[in-house]
Each structure stands twice: as structure tokens, then as C-alpha cells.
């Protein structure tokens with residue numbers, strides 16, 4: 001999908017709606033994501049923490065795993081929002097593990113990652129920009 005065709009404002013709205021579902025009692029850092037399939041469907045996700053810490057899941061992977069578990073594998077863009085943090089810079093870049101999971105299902109040069117503070121303040125990157133020389137299935141087979 002061309003960058004201009006990505007419904008950025010809609011994706012920010014959908015991600016903001018999911019922020020209320022974030023379960024983050026340990027970090028107090030609430031994150032949500034909206035994931036756009038190439039067919040135009042939007043899946044949302046939030047971070048889900050755990051008392052044992054490491055079982056927690058990021059918002060981005062929640063959205064991706066929800067979509068994949070419903071048969072989707074072609075994605076055009078993901079939008080990430082987080083709750084305003086005092087002293088924070090406002091945007092929430094995906095962690096390395098989420099970038100690796102995106103690499104599995106998305107073409108790095110064609111997958112857009114929208115980091116949004118609100119509908120008028122956002123930055124758009126490609127996965128290739130945020131995850132250069134990422135390891136993927138192409139490294140395993142011809």
C-alpha cells in the first residue's frame with residue numbers, strides 16, 4: 001500500500017481507543033497499537049503485563065498475534081500510541097522483539113510504522129528504517 005493511502009488518523013483513533021484496555025500495573029506505561037491489513041481491516045492490541053514480568057506482551061505483538069490467529073498475514077501499517085508521560089518525548093518506538101516479529105510478516109520497505117502522540121503529531125517510518133538488515137525467512141532459504 002502506498003504511504004499516502006494509509007488511513008493514519010483512523011489508525012491513531014483506533015489505537016487510542018485500545019489504550020483503555022492496557023494492563024500495565026507494574027510499569028504504569030500504557031501502550032496500544034492498531035494494525036492495518038492490506039485488505040483494510042484494523043486489529044488493535046494493548047500491552048498486557050504479568051506479575052512474573054517476562055510473560056508480559058507488548059501492544060504491537062498483541063495486535064499482530066490477534067490478526068495472525070484469525071488468518072491474516074499481509075499487513076500494511078501499524079500505529080503505536082502511549083499514554084502521555086511526564087518528561088517523556090511523547091512517541092513510543094517498538095522494542096526490538098516487536099520489530100523482529102514485524103519482520104516475519106511484513107516487507108520491511110513497504111510496512112509503515114506510525115508513532116503517534118495524537119492525530120496531529122506523529123512520525124511515519126518504514127520497518128526497513130527502524131530495523132535495517134533484519135534477519136528474516138529469506139536468510140534461511142533461497
Ligand SMILES: O=c1ccn([C@H]2C[C@H](O)[C@@H](CO)O2)c(=O)[nH]1
Pocket residue numbers: 024027029030031032046047048049056057058059060080092093094095
Ligand atoms: O513499543 C512498546 C514499548 C513498550 N511496551 C510495553 C511493554 C511493557 O508492558 C511496558 C514498559 O516497557 O510498555 C509496548 O507495549 N510497546
Ligand SMILES: [Zn+2]
Pocket residue numbers: 058059060061094095096097098099
Ligand atoms: Zn515490543
